[in-house]
Amino acid sequence: MLRQLHGLPGLLVALFLVTLAVTGAVLALAPAMDRAAAVIPAAGEVSVAELAGRVVAHYPGTEQIVRGPSGGVVVYYNRDGRPGADLVNPLTGEGIAPYEPSAFFIWIRDLHRSFLLDDAGRGLAGVMAAVMLLLCISGILLLVRRTGGWKALLRPFAGSGGKRIHSELARFAVLGLLLSALTGSYMSAQRFGLLPETPETGPTFPAEVSGGKPAPVATLGALSEVDLSEFRELVFPYPDDPQDVYSLTTSGGSGFVDQATGELLKYQPRSGGSVFQQWMISLHTGEGLWWLGLILGAAALTVPVLSVTGISIWWRRRRSSGQIPDNADVSQAEAIILVGSEGNTTRGFARELHGSLNKAGFRVHCSEMNALADHYPQASLLFVLTSTYGDGDAPASARRFMARLSDFRGEKTLKYAVLGFGDSQFPNFCQFALDVDGALASKGLSQLQTIELIDRCSATQFSEWGDKVGELIGTPLSLSHDPLPPPTVKLELVERADYGLAVQAPTSILRFRAAEPGRGRWPKFLFRGRKILPPFDAGDLLGVMPPHGQAARFYSLASSASDGILEICVRKQPGGLCSGYLHELRPGDCIDGFIRHNPGFRPATGNTPIILIGAGAGIGPLTGFIRKNTERHPMYLYWGGRSSQSDFLYQPELGRYLEDHRLTALNTAFSRSDERVYVQDKLRQDQIAVRQMVEKGAQILVCGGRDMAAGVMQVIEDILEPLRTDVETLRAEGRYLEDVY
Numbered sequence: 021m022l023r024q025l026h027g028l029p030g031l032l033v034a035l036f037l038v039t040l041a042v043t044g045a046v047l048a049l050a051p052a053m054d055r056a057a058a059v060i061p062a063a064g065e066v067s068v069a070e071l072a073g074r075v076v077a078h079y080p081g082t083e084q085i086v087r088g089p090s091g092g093v094v095v096y097y098n099r100d101g102r103p104g105a106d107l108v109n110p111l112t113g114e115g116i117a118p119y120e121p122s123a124f125f126i127w128i129r130d131l132h133r134s135f136l137l138d139d140a141g142r143g144l145a146g147v148m149a150a151v152m153l154l155l156c157i158s159g160i161l162l163l164v165r166r167t168g169g170w171k172a173l174l175r176p177f178a179g180s181g182g183k184r185i186h187s188e189l190a191r192f193a194v195l196g197l198l199l200s201a202l203t204g205s206y207m208s209a210q211r212f213g214l215l216p217e218t219p220e221t222g223p224t225f226p227a228e229v230s231g232g233k234p235a236p237v238a239t240l241g242a243l244s245e246v247d248l249s250e251f252r253e254l255v256f257p258y259p260d261d262p263q264d265v266y267s268l269t270t271s272g273g274s275g276f277v278d279q280a281t282g283e284l285l286k287y288q289p290r291s292g293g294s295v296f297q298q299w300m301i302s303l304h305t306g307e308g309l310w311w312l313g314l315i316l317g318a319a320a321l322t323v324p325v326l327s328v329t330g331i332s333i334w335w336r337r338r339r340s341s342g343q344i345p346d347n348a349d350v351s352q353a354e355a356i357i358l359v360g361s362e363g364n365t366t367r368g369f370a371r372e373l374h375g376s377l378n379k380a381g382f383r384v385h386c387s388e389m390n391a392l393a394d395h396y397p398q399a400s401l402l403f404v405l406t407s408t409y410g411d412g413d414a415p416a417s418a419r420r421f422m423a424r425l426s427d428f429r430g431e432k433t434l435k436y437a438v439l440g441f442g443d444s445q446f447p448n449f450c451q452f453a454l455d456v457d458g459a460l461a462s463k464g465l466s467q468l469q470t471i472e473l474i475d476r477c478s479a480t481q482f483s484e485w486g487d488k489v490g491e492l493i494g495t496p497l498s499l500s501h502d503p504l505p506p507p508t509v510k511l512e513l514v515e516r517a518d519y520g521l522a523v524q525a526p527t528s529i530l531r532f533r534a535a536e537p538g539r540g541r542w543p544k545f546l547f548r549g550r551k552i553l554p555p556f557d558a559g560d561l562l563g564v565m566p567p568h569g570q571a572a573r574f575y576s577l578a579s580s581a582s583d584g585i586l587e588i589c590v591r592k593q594p595g596g597l598c599s600g601y602l603h604e605l606r607p608g609d610c611i612d613g614f615i616r617h618n619p620g621f622r623p624a625t626g627n628t629p630i631i632l633i634g635a636g637a638g639i640g641p642l643t644g645f646i647r648k649n650t651e652r653h654p655m656y657l658y659w660g661g662r663s664s665q666s667d668f669l670y671q672p673e674l675g676r677y678l679e680d681h682r683l684t685a686l687n688t689a690f691s692r693s694d695e696r697v698y699v700q701d702k703l704r705q706d707q708i709a710v711r712q713m714v715e716k717g718a719q720i721l722v723c724g725g726r727d728m729a730a731g732v733m734q735v736i737e738d739i740l741e742p743l744r745t746d747v748e749t750l751r752a753e754g755r756y757l758e759d760v761y
């Protein structure tokens with residue numbers, strides 16, 4: 021709901037918002053520019069009487085003196101029957117330059133206030149301000165949800181690309197945007213009578229005036245008592261009319277001054293409502309607060325980028341979720357389908373089930389597992405279809421499911437069935453689905469059908485499961501879904517570096533380039549058939565299709581597309597089909613591969629320390645992160661191999677990164693050297709330093725085999741104990757990430 025609230029209005033109004041924001045940013049410069057052009061005396065240095073005396077000496081036909089919100093003083097005068105206006109120096113009364121409001125700023129202001137459309141445009145601008153307010157509030161709540169709480173709001177983000185840019189910029193700009201949106205909405209609401217307006221009324225003309233001979237303006241007592249910093253406007257009396265008076269406005273109120281006696285004849289202080297109104301205007305425009313204007317302007321400039329990245333996030337999510345037609349409302353649905361997926365294949369199966377149940381006459385609601393509701397009032401069937409990731413962990417769209425399950429209240433009539441999707445080559449086959457099944461059972465919910473596990477997206481197994489479920493619900497379900505294999509790109513091996521033969525750990529760093537022109541519409545249009553790699557980052561996965569139609573195997577990427585090369589680090593497994601195939605490759609050979617994004621395994625931004633831990637080929641993505649650390653944030657690498665002579669992967673590169681400070685410190689452990697240590701031992705030796713880094717908010721990223729990962733986790737648990745925290749807590753905060761195989 022929060023996401024829809026943030027996404028839909030944002031998309032609809034992005035164009036108007038960008039116009040409002042860019043024009044607002046330009047207008048925000050005006051107060052600072054006005055101030056730079058003006059001479060501003062210190063408070064208490066010049067009184068209004070002194071100012072008026074000096075101005076009149078240079079402008080005998082002065083009619084009015086005005087001090088603008090930015091402090092510039094303008095005199096309006098009449099010389100030889102012709103009116104004029106000059107910006108003046110209040111210290112001398114001399115003119116600085118003719119005063120002419122900029123036609124450009126006036127046009128920008130009209131565009132900002134009304135999109136150049138008079139009252140209809142003003143109304144639209146008001147609506148946009150309210151939408152911006154809604155976006156800011158929903159955005160703040162999303163940020164809080166993403167960082168894991170209000171206290172964690174300033175923590176570095178994990179993730180990459182548009183999503184990260186969107187979140188980082190939003191965090192920087194949201195308070196400024198919130199202030200602009202709030203004050204803009206207030207001003208619009210007042211203009212259209214939705215909020216009461218407090219008109220600025222002055223006192224009535226004085227009934228009695230001395231009518232004596234006018235005294236020089238510089239000697240008038242009431243004007244001597246007003247400091248320039250409080251002054252707003254002085255209107256001069258008609259020449260040769262002894263009954264006329266000076267009309268004076270200050271920040272505190274307005275009144276009249278007798279031109280002969282200099283006495284303040286009538287004075288009316290400004291009402292509280294009018295002062296508040298003026299504050300709202302100043303907070304919106306930066307008038308009189310030039311520094312705030314610059315801050316608001318900088319915040320407004322982020323709106324075009326926020327709009328573009330926001331639309332791209334929305335578009336990607338929409339594409340990946342594949343809009344489900346006839347998706348019933350949660351409150352109405354009789355059958356609920358919850359999907360846990362990382363790479364989206366499980367969603368295809370869920371859509372098929374949705375369509376089939378719909379055809380059978382059920383009102384069906386389908387959503388991701390993270391969106392588990394507190395309860396489903398009308399539902400009698402709950403289907404959970406989920407894949408498993410990492411090492412038996414939840415996929416991205418199900419990571420918050422277990423936490424949300426504690427608030428879930430299942431109706432007595434509700435029956436559930438879990439269908440796991442996984443790959444039996446992983447030791448923890450469909451483990452997350454098994455965990456979910458166990459958790460639902462321990463909530464006391466009744467089972468419709470015992471859990472079934474689908475291996476490698478088997479269409480036959482899925483169809484058989486559908487037949488069984490159909491029998492149980494009394495309506496045949498004919499489920500038929502065979503996911504398309506992902507589109508692959510041809511990659512040509514350009515370079516390889518081989519290690520570890522002497523210590524029975526043959527490991528190769530393989531570097532590929534694109535072997536054919538990009539396929540998508542964009543690449544063709546932009547690159548006119550040049551051979552370009554698809555977008556990816558270090559830590560993403562390369563799916564490799566081994567020959568003879570076997571299922572894809574995944575390898576962590578050690579480079580980013582911006583490096584111009586696709587790099588993986590592969591250890592040859594005994595009897596390993598795909599690793600053996602890759603190890604046979606020679607430069608010039610080609611493979612078919614596809615990218616699977618893995619945004620959950622990325623170092624956080626910001627200056628908090630990053631502790632990278634790996635062993636063997638697990639060093640690949642970790643080196644990719646270090647290579648990208650051009651901002652020289654503190655990064656510590658703990659890595660374990662067998663022998664420094666034989667399998668010290670990336671040794672020359674790591675030396676260079678230490679020298680140029682992309683890598684802060686390197687700690688290696690070699691198990692077949694004299695010291696015979698593992699990476700866990702090095703961590704234990706360094707426990708004080710590691711603990712201190714965790715205290716400072718460090719993030720830990722582990723990459724490599726599961727035995728090493730289990731050993732590392734045990735040591736880290738021990739290190740964390742005195743801090744009264746544990747790996748699970750760090751994991752929940754996005755500070756303990758694993759890529760294990």
Ligand SMILES: Cc1cc2nc3c(=O)[nH]c(=O)nc-3n(C[C@H](O)[C@H](O)[C@H](O)COP(=O)(O)O)c2cc1C
Nearest residue numbers: 361362363364365366407408412442443446449450
């Ligand atoms: C990096 C990675 C880790 C995986 N870990 C497991 C695992 O631990 N257990 C398992 O059964 N399947 C595992 N799988 C296989 C996926 O669960 C399987 O491919 C599933 O069909 C993906 O569905 P999805 O695209 O909807 O996420 C893993 C796949 C990848 C790429």
